[in-house]
Amino acid sequence: MNAIKGFVLKTISFVTGEDFWRGIVAIIVFLLFWETGSRSQSWFGVAFPWVSQVPAPTAVLQEMYRLIQDPSFWHSAYLSTLRVTEGFLAAMVIGIPLGLAMAVSKTFYGISFPVFEVLRPIPPLAWVPAAIIFWPTQELSIAFVTFLGAFFTIVINVIGGAQAIDVRYFQAARSMGSSTWDIFRRIILPGTLPSIVVGATVGIGITWAVVVAAEMISGGGSAGSVGGAAGGGLGFFIWNSYVGGSYTQIVAGMISIGMAGYLSSAILRKIGEWMTPWLAEG
């Protein structure tokens, strides 16, 4: 009851606040500018640089309305979401234990961290051709590149988080008679959790970026020859729109990707908050 009341009050004070209204004004001005810019050719006879090439927001809106009734669009969104989920989960499942192992064992850290650091600066997308050669299906190669995108971020965060745990926690636990397993389970795991959450939230953002690009590169792009088989996905969708000259569809696709990325980060943040209640204020 109180929670609902608090939420309502918070919403009201936000909506009536300066921040909200100024934000709304700013966004409206931005949209007006965009609309004017893209219609400058027909309205004023003068094409504004760059913006005139971008379809107007009203046209994009119409296109989006059409798209949400189009099952093939939803199929693309589904394919991308599936790849993101697969790659991301794989990165979590492999990255978290690996990061923890590196943080816990000095020997393992000494052996594997330098190799890890050498591979890390290679951008995930540079792996695309190698992945296509290596993995038997294109689906797997996209999933692999997606996995790489999130993997490095997650591992780095896990190591950083585990190493940043205050030594006094270990000393305290040790002097209260904890076993090594107990320290791992009740100190290291929860102590690393906040960094895992951060890594995951950042990681899923990268995952979306990688998926889109990987779909474009392997589906279309100058490597067009490999397209077809797997195809699909939102990245492929916007590339296809480009090839087909449907520019409104490009922007509509971009907006969908933005929303999908934002949504998945928001969901992860919520899960993170739920898993780390001790970080909550007050």
Next chain:
Amino acid sequence: MSETDLTKLPINTLLDRSDQMSSTAVAMHRLSLWLASPRPYLMMIGFGLFLGFWYLSVEVWKLPRFAEMPGLTTVVSEWLSKNPIYGLSIFVDEYYLHIWVSIRRIAIAFFLATAIGVPLGLFLGWSKRFKQFVFPVFELLRPIPPLAWVPLAIVMFHGSETPVIFLTFLASFYATALNTMLGVQSIDISYVRAASCLGAKRWQIFRHIIVPGALPFIFTGLQISVGVAWFSLVAGEMVSGQYGLGYVINTSYTMVRYPTIIIGMVTLGIVGYVTSAMVRVLGDYMMQWRTRELALGGER
């Protein structure tokens, strides 16, 4: 982890901080500590395992799937060959042309992003009203991954060079502007108050407090910015570039010059690492106060 590793302590803290030791002596001492620790040997084992596995799985055991990959010896001999079979090695001018093109694109995009992102971030953090008007639009555009801009960028900017630079710029710009803003917001209000107490005017506060106070965050932003710049550049070059390392990787694939793919990847890794190291060194140089403080063990 629970024991204190003394070799990890900065040497400074072990001295009485009276500069009795020359810096070379300190460096030598550090080196000898490092050599006496197991770390260099573990590192060698790590690389040995990694390269050994690559070599054995591809060229000796010829494991399924692995066998199709370019092998270690093939890649290395190609890379170091005066007469490369697939056309790219350290003795070929074209190799350096690709590197140069990529670096040039990164440099332009990075400097543009810094020149626009840092002032924007400073004002976003400094003026509440400016933030109220500008930040919502910024946040509206930010969730769209820079790579999703590829087709639109090609439509907006003609030619093949500008779209790639635009993409690279976009990725860097978000990171720089956002971190700069956070940097300004992280400045302790006491510093601003102290300065106004001491008679500083508004622009003096901006110049002497806000800018240096945000520097650590700005440089964190720039580090991230270089990383994502490479990330976007490669994607841009693979889709629509001519020349550049991303282009090398992609065309090598379509032309079935597999070892060159690996050469491209390794080169990317090295060049990417060097550029981010340069940003780090510049940051250390510009923030002497912080470097010296951290050498003492991080008082703050």
Next chain:
Amino acid sequence: MQQMTQLSSLAASKPLSVGSEIKVNNVSKSYGADNFAKEVVHNCSFTIDRGKLTVMIGPSGCGKSTLIRLVAGFERPTSGTITIDDKPVTGPGVDRLVVFQETALFPWMTTYDNIMYGPRARNEDTAEMRGFAETLLQKVGLSAFRKKYPSQLSGGMQRRAELARSMINKPNVMILDEPFRGLDAMTKKLMQEYYANLYNEFRRTTFFVTTDIDEAIYLADRILIMTNIPTRVRAVIDVNLPRPRQVENVVESDEANAIKMQALGLLHEEAMKSFARGSKAAADFIDAYSKRVGKQ
């Protein structure tokens, strides 16, 4: 003498264990190797009596925390020996419990889970222990806060929770490293009262480190005054004020005032030494060092 009578009243509920005796013999400790070595503790000897509260006081950064880590077994001395009941210390043990500077409550556990950490770690999550946890929660006035996380408690509450978390393990030796540092002067007074009550009830051998002379006099059976770095014992003062003590009475008594005068003279001299050299103060080194060690 007087303690013995009070102890017997406790003996009914608990085994008559008043803890162990700690002997520190000619202990030295240096950090770093060869010509980079820095001596922090120099040829230090003292004894912490069974069931007594011994307070160590010295200037900030003089090496007290190092001594704590040595006695706790987190580090080894460079030379000399530390024995507990004549057995040499070779590492951390369940018999010695450390309460850290500021707090080391696990931020991800509620107050209750923090207190029950020790028993659970040793698979002693029994009804008896849970009962004891309740008693302790009540004693430190945190019953209503059992489900709160440390970040939701005030500084004073955190310290009290920390005290309860260590008390439940009935250690033979309690080691407290400036447990009330950083608290408000007023909250600190109240915390000292809480702590004195707990001590009076659960008499254990206690090694308490502080930089606050009033705190030392109010709590101690014996005060060790330490020199500036590299530290050793400069003077030993026995405090024979009757227990239980009242903060106000202690402040007012002439005996306490005499002790304070004597201790302040010595301490002031030592504290000045670390300031005499301005920027090159030894304090810099130790500050930086202990920060790194403490918060790595």
Next chain:
Amino acid sequence: MNPTSASVAVSALPGGAIPAQAARTGKVRIIDAVKYYGAAGTGVLAVDHCTFEVPAGEITVVVGPSGCGKTTLLNAIAGFHSLSSGSIYLDDEMLCGPGKLKAEPGPDRIVVFQNGALFPWKTNIENITFGPMMQGRLTRAEAYEKARDMMADAGLRGIENNYPGEISSGVRRRVEIVRALMNDPKILLLDEPYRALDSLTKSVMHEALLEIFYKNRVTIFFITHDLEEAIFLGHRVVIMTTRPCRPKKILDIDIPHPRDYSVLTTKRFREFMDETAAAVHEEATKAFAAGEKER
């Protein structure tokens, strides 16, 4: 430098009176000051009809539990916050009052902050010369010369080109006070400056502060929660109630200056402690019961 060997030029007069040659500026009068946070009526009352005077050339210490609103009062004098009503005068010049509820911050009233606010990105001497150079009062050369003199005076020679992060926290506090004094302020506003220090370092710092005071005789307004510190330093001690804050008891401490640590164990000192301890303890318990966060 050794602060104990306080080579005090000014001879102390009985009763802690101000020596004749002391500058008689920096008197602050707080009249019926009220501060609400949030909307009037529904907001939190932080300062409740406060009236008292800070005499020129003396140290006035305000004691109260944390979060009682004493910092709000200091911020109003400094010009960081507005008052809701009431007025504050500095040497008969109105800082804030009806019609102008927020004072302008200025170099005549300099704050020394709780956690220290030396700019970590400037060397110590750059910090110290910051004020005069920003105000354009001194040229760079003049400012540096004055700074060197003052640093030498305060026993801070040799750390001019170090950064604040490289010196110990005790020394940092001294640099900050020198930075304030460079501007010849009428009053120094000290906001629990020694809070983070341990009690031994604190006592050394007290003597250092007193030494600076004896040399400069600048008016000092000092906020703390530590009664012992208050009585040791102050000519006048104002004990505040817990939130909302209001003077509960005002004492003039007649222990003669110059003082050193031996004052702490004198009979007169203990009498003052006894006289005030109960009042302070009562307020602390109130604040404690209210579950106030200490930090």
